[in-house]
Amino acid sequence: MIGLVSYIVFFLILSLIFGVAVLGLNLQWGFTGLFNAGVAGFSAIGAYTMAILTGPARDAVFGGFELPFVVGLIGAMIASGIGAVFVGLATLKLRHEYLAVATFGIAVTIQLVCLNWEYLTGGTLGLIGIPNPSKAWVDGPLAQNTLYLLVVLVVVGLSFAALERIVKSPWGRMLKAIREDDVAAASLGKSPERVRLEAFVLGCMLMGLSGALYVSFIGYVSPWDFLPILTFQIWTMLIVGGSANNRGALLGALIVWGVWTMSGFVISRVVPAEIQAQGGAMQAVLIGLILVAMLLIRPRGLIGEELHVSRHARS
Amino acid sequence: MILQHIADGILSGAIVALGAIGLSFTMKMLRFANFSHSELLTWGAYSALVFVAFFSSFGGIFDLTFGPFSFGPGLILAMLCACVATAIIALLLHRFVFARLSRAAGHMTMVFASFGVALILRHLVVLIWGSDPIYYSRELQFAILLPGNVRVLPDQVFLLGLTVVVVIALHLFMTRSRTGIAMRGVAESPDLARASGVNVDRIITWVWVIGASGAAIGGVLYGMTVQLRPELGFSLILPLFAAAILGGTGSLYGAVLGGLIVGLSENLSVMIIPTTYKPAVPFLLILAILYFRPEGIFGVRDT
Numbered sequence: 001m002i003g004l005v006s007y008i009v010f011f012l013i014l015s016l017i018f019g020v021a022v023l024g025l026n027l028q029w030g031f032t033g034l035f036n037a038g039v040a041g042f043s044a045i046g047a048y049t050m051a052i053l054t055g056p057a058r059d060a061v062f063g064g065f066e067l068p069f070v071v072g073l074i075g076a077m078i079a080s081g082i083g084a085v086f087v088g089l090a091t092l093k094l095r096h097e098y099l100a101v102a103t104f105g106i107a108v109t110i111q112l113v114c115l116n117w118e119y120l121t122g123g124t125l126g127l128i129g130i131p132n133p134s135k136a137w138v139d140g141p142l143a144q145n146t147l148y149l150l151v152v153l154v155v156v157g158l159s160f161a162a163l164e165r166i167v168k169s170p171w172g173r174m175l176k177a178i179r180e181d182d183v184a185a186a187s188l189g190k191s192p193e194r195v196r197l198e199a200f201v202l203g204c205m206l207m208g209l210s211g212a213l214y215v216s217f218i219g220y221v222s223p224w225d226f227l228p229i230l231t232f233q234i235w236t237m238l239i240v241g242g243s244a245n246n247r248g249a250l251l252g253a254l255i256v257w258g259v260w261t262m263s264g265f266v267i268s269r270v271v272p273a274e275i276q277a278q279g280g281a282m283q284a285v286l287i288g289l290i291l292v293a294m295l296l297i298r299p300r301g302l303i304g305e306e307l308h309v310s311r312h313a314r315s
Numbered sequence: 316m317i318l319q320h321i322a323d324g325i326l327s328g329a330i331v332a333l334g335a336i337g338l339s340f341t342m343k344m345l346r347f348a349n350f351s352h353s354e355l356l357t358w359g360a361y362s363a364l365v366f367v368a369f370f371s372s373f374g375g376i377f378d379l380t381f382g383p384f385s386f387g388p389g390l391i392l393a394m395l396c397a398c399v400a401t402a403i404i405a406l407l408l409h410r411f412v413f414a415r416l417s418r419a420a421g422h423m424t425m426v427f428a429s430f431g432v433a434l435i436l437r438h439l440v441v442l443i444w445g446s447d448p449i450y451y452s453r454e455l456q457f458a459i460l461l462p463g464n465v466r467v468l469p470d471q472v473f474l475l476g477l478t479v480v481v482v483i484a485l486h487l488f489m490t491r492s493r494t495g496i497a498m499r500g501v502a503e504s505p506d507l508a509r510a511s512g513v514n515v516d517r518i519i520t521w522v523w524v525i526g527a528s529g530a531a532i533g534g535v536l537y538g539m540t541v542q543l544r545p546e547l548g549f550s551l552i553l554p555l556f557a558a559a560i561l562g563g564t565g566s567l568y569g570a571v572l573g574g575l576i577v578g579l580s581e582n583l584s585v586m587i588i589p590t591t592y593k594p595a596v597p598f599l600l601i602l603a604i605l606y607f608r609p610e611g612i613f614g615v616r617d618t
Contacts, residue, residue, distance in 0.1 A: 035423065037430075094605055097348035097426055101556045102605065104350075105598030108553060116591040232430050239427060278445070281438035288434030292412055295428050299416075 002142065009145045011261060016152045017213045019253035022237045023159055023246060024206030030243035030305070031167055032199040033179035034092070035100040039207055039234045041107030044114055044226035045083045046076035046208025051127040051221045052120070061127070062120050069133040073155070073212050080208025083110075084201040092196050107231060114223035126222030130215050148217055155213060156250070159206060163246050166202075175199055176244075229284065233260070236291045242301025251302060259290065318463040320582045326471050326540070328578020329478040333533030334551060335558035335570040336485065337526020343502045343565025344522050345413070347425040352530065353555050354436035355401050357548035359531025360538040361444055362400040366393035367451055383469040385454035386539065394535045398528040405527035406520065408432055433549070440545040449543040474536045481532060482571055485525070489567055494521055502565040550594070554581070557597035561604050576600070 021043055028034040036042075052063030054072035067075075091102040114121045121127065134147035166172050174195055177185040182192040215221040233256065241252020263286050267279040294301070338352045370377045370389035377389040412432060416424045458466040489495035494517075500508040501518045509515050530548075537547055558577045562569020577597050584596045 035426070090602060090606070096423055097342070098560070098605055100350075100426060101348060101553075101560070102598075102601060105553050105556075105595075105601055109595040109598055112592055112595055116589065229434070232434055235427060235430060278442050281441035281446075284434050284438040285442070288431040288438070291431030292428050292435070295424055295431070296412070296415060299424055 006142050006145065009142065009149050011257070013145060013149050013152055013217055014214075014261075015254045015257035016149075016156050016250075017210050017217065018234065018237060018257055019156055019210075019250045020159055020213065021207045021210035021234050022241070022249040022253045023156075023163055024203040024210070025234055025238050026203075026243055026246060026249040027163060027167075027175075027199055027206070028203035029238065030245065030249070031172065031175045031179065032196060034196060034200055034203075035096055036103045036200070036203065037100040037231055037235075038087070038103035038105075038107035038110075040226040040228060040230040041103075041110035042080045042084060042204040042207035043211035043214070043230065044107075044110050044223075045080045045211070047211030047215045047221045047226070048114060048121055048127070049076040049079040049208070050212035050215050051130050054216065055127055055130045058127075061118070061122050063127075066131075069131070069216060072216065073209060076208045076212035077205040080211075081201050081205040083208075084204030085197070087204075088197045088200040092193065092200060104228070104231075107226075107228060111223055111226050111228075114226065121221075121223070124223065126220055126224075128220040130219050130221065132216055132219060152213060152217075155209065159209070160246055160250070167246070171195070171198075232291075233287060236287055236294075239291060239299075239301060240294050242304035244305035245301070245303050248301050248303040255302070256287070256290070260287065317583075317586070318465045320586065321579065322461075322465045322467055324579035324582035325575060326467070326474060326578070327582065328575040329475055330533045330537050330540075330574075331551065331554045331558050331577050332571045332574025333478060333481065333529045333536070334548075334555045335562070335574050336529045336567060337522075338555050339559035339562060339564050339566065339570040339573075340498075340502075340522045340526050342559055344498070344505075345417070345425075345519065347413075347417075347422045347429070348556070349413075350426065350429040350552065351408070351433035351436060352429075352526065353548035353552045354433050355405060355527050355530035355548065356534035356537065356551060357440055357545065358404055358436060358534070359397045359401040359527075360534035360543050360547055361440055363390070363393040363397035363531070363535045363538065364444070364449065364451065364543060366396040366400075369393075380452075380454060383456065383459075384473060385452045385456050385470050390451060390535075390539070394532060397535055398531045401531035401534075402524045402527040404436075405523040409519070409523050437545060437549055444543075444545070446545055449538075451539055451543075468540070470540050474540055477532065477536065481529065482567070485529075485567055488525075494518070498522065553594070553597040553601070554578075557600045557604075560601055 021039060025036060025039055028036050050072040053065050053067045053075045054069060055064050056066060057064030087103070087106055091099055094102055115124060117123075132144065132148060134144040134151065138144055138147055167175065174185065174190055177190065178192045178195055186192055214225070237252035237256040238249055239252070240256055241250065242248030260283055263283050264279065267282055268276065271279055271282075334353060334356050337355070338349060341347070341349045341352065367389055370392055377387065380387040412428050413425050416428055456468045456470060458468055459472070460466055489499060497508065497513045498518050498521060500511065500513055501515055505515055508518070534547065554577045558573030559570055560573070561576055562571070562573030577600060580600060581593055581596045584593055
């Protein structure tokens, strides 16, 4: 019984951490229509910043400032945000598929830097020994994980509440206006370029936050955690849950991560040992099938966008 | 040294060009960035492996190799069969995924779907053939020494020759045949082409067949001169997009020139940046071209 509870806690931590990144992507794609295919790259920036700021000092590698957890989280968001400003300025004038190709390339480049700039990132070995704050407070893995789940829940709750407020604010309505017709928005005196950049940077900060929560939980960071497949997983979560709906984003994270871990469990039990190595490939095929099937059967997602009519128009 | 880099650049550029032709055509004529196109190279290469095994089981002339090359008639036949197999895969994907989506929702939905299709195709290769590198043949080859101390393998000469033949054949097809001319019409304006009596669905079938065949040939040539591995196509995504965007989508010569530029700049880049950063070069090219000339070298700016 305890085993199941620990497993559920573990599962919830990871799916909610992904959920933070999905919320960020939802702000970019769901509300603003920005096709960011480089989610893994911005998560990686946050993850490595967290590792550098809070990790232990080590020889021949930069960082190890042993700063508090919260400083690490804020630092990770700032670093991803700064990265996003540069990327956004260089690419946001591109539309749709060109933006997708460019951001995909950025993620590949960031992963290469993580892999090769040993002084900053520890190279292929990554950085280990990143402290998990819950370990300083309570003993025992289950208590520690439960505490960390609470931390993650607070972060997700704050992000969710902030995003709900943002998208219902005048600025949020402007996002949708730009998504639907940026020429019309510009003709009303709005600045689509500026607003797109703001939404892009905010979304990327959430992706960085997600990466930071992830490394602090698992205790190390390695370049192999930020391959393009992570981007595809986050996208699948958003599409399954329903884009332009923050509840949908979180629901998608839970469902897709649930399918991923359950299929991994089933494969480890059912598939013969000699082809276990291929288990990951089966999971990836399954995620691909879910994405394609969802787009064919229910493109708006499980709970898609709620359509609003202006209260001025209604009366 | 620099001459060797140029030779290697032209050779890898030829493979990129073969893949980029199809990507460029689908981007222009079906109006979506197909992230799964590069997986067609992988499937072309691996399906040829099946046909190679099939033909070599007959023995006889299929055991022979041509002069200095590592392959014989078996691989040539297998390559043709791989083109057919890959074209069938592409048409099935079009029929059951992309065509349905393009009617139902916007073209961005097709881009998401291509993410999913790419995941499926790539990992099916791992499931079927495993993740270890495979070779068509273990035949040893002796490098040819060209002037300037440049070494090339006979297979690489074949690669370049076949690419030239394919490009010339496509050039003749696009300029001389009614289908080719209609295809260029669809690239310009599908509505106008339809109004002029062009069967747009048939042209789209041709786009997939040509794109998939080019990808299959590129994949087989990659397998022949490098190796077969499941990430073969995936590692070419950015080079293919760079070549297609560089040349201007929808342009045959653009894709070929784009492929050569990508191949050359990747291989020449190792003279100024560490080799480990080589995969980022196509991305820098994409950024540069999108910034300065978004319509590409041969492209026409969409209005």
